[in-house]
Amino acid sequence: MVEDHAQRRRLQAIALSLTLSSLLMAVKFYIYFLTHSAAVLSDALESIVNVIASGFALWSIFLAAKPPDAEHPYGHGKVEYFSAGFEGALIVVAAVGVFWSAWHQIHRPHPLPNLDLGLWLVLATSAVNGALGGFLVTIGKHTHSLALVADGKHILTDAFSSAAVVLGLGLVKFTGWYWIDGAVAALVGGHILLSGRSLLKTSFAGLMDASDPQLLREISELLAQHRKTIWIDIHRLRAWRSGRRLYVDFHLILPRHLPLVDAHREVAELEELFRVHFKGAAEVLVHVDPCQDPECPMCSMPQCSKRSHPKSVSTFWSQSHLTTRE
CATH class of the missing domain: 3.30.70.1350 (Cation efflux protein, cytoplasmic domain)
Structure with missing residues (x-):
């Protein structure tokens, strides 16, 4: 009964993550089409990873709950380490795309239209992601779900990235230096890369039965x-x-x-x-x-x-x- 309740909480949490991540991804790409900002594009690219990773985490949580059987006498729980590793690899790929867009904006900066509206929308997505990420980490730790904790930490990373984008776009607005947009995108890419590295390290440690x-x-x-x-x-x-x-x-x-x-x-x-x-x-x-x-x-x-x-x-x-x- 206790485990059934915990599993329902896991599934409800990851379903909420998948739904909100999909909506926020659409909003961020809308902001990019409004502003043509490299920093916003970097944020939107990471949101694609959020959606894919949340979908994979949903599958892994469902599979991890299956009881042990003849082929898997220790259960299916280690699939969550694969989920965390998969998410970490996707984050690294997203970081490469972020660096690419940042490079072009630094060397060939261009004006950013609709900057005021873009700033408010990015700020809103950052707030939603921060709340969602904290919720997922809390539920994941309480129900001992690595997939939820990994997804929550990734979404928190996305929230911090969005906050950095807001700061960068604010500097662009007040200084008129459009290369700052590319520089912020590069910083966001570095932050994303470190987050991916951390998830990959956690995944490998779990798969190798590292001591806790x-x-x-x-x-x-x-x-x-x-x-x-x-x-x-x-x-x-x-x-x-x-x-x-x-x-x-x-x-x-x-x-x-x-x-x-x-x-x-x-x-x-x-x-x-x-x-x-x-x-x-x-x-x-x-x-x-x-x-x-x-x-x-x-x-x-x-x-x-x-x-x-x-x-x-x-x-x-x-x-x-x-x-x-x-």
Whole structure:
């Protein structure tokens, strides 16, 4: 039920993004036909990317929600990394078009008609995009949708670009220096390029299962807060996301004399801990290791017939400790 609600919010948000992005793209090209501004054209070109990317994000969100199957045992969530990478690549292509139009306006500047009306219209599109982008990022983070976060950040980039265009056109209006229009377009292109690079980096990191320090820190704090005496130590902690789903595995050291049924109970308790904390979105694999004599100095078990050394070392379950490969 919770996941169904989250999925509806994702789909509603991306559908709103696709609709508004299409309308704003039409408005920006109308402004370009009014003003013949290179800076406005750069903004309109980025809007084409917004529409295509929002459509691709809609498809990826729909696919990512499909449950795991025989061919995809870890689900379909990683398609959102492809979505973010696709959007980043489109942004880079758009930046090339922006630089091209900027070059011509800098070297062969031409007057810009209907500048007053153009300024107000660009300002309006910037405000709408800013609100839309902030909304998408918020919903994306709340529902753990990388596609929504990526789309929202891209639209926020578009809003900042539009604000820069407004500033540039205002300078043109008051100075009469039409080459400023091309210079602003080039700056917008550079900003777009950096945004695309950031999305590509995020996409590659997700596809390569790069570690997420923030997530590992959250899990480490969770385990440390609920640490039990019988849990002698934990190591080789790993975690990764696939869409909304979270996958965690680690090695848990338990007393070697503990009956199998008791060890199973401890694992079940850990699984329940993760299920509650991550609202049913976590799958946990716990490898149970029997304690060895070298672990005795860190073991807090009050009574143990197998102990060879008294407790003499206190371990803090920090992220660096739990993720060690030992």
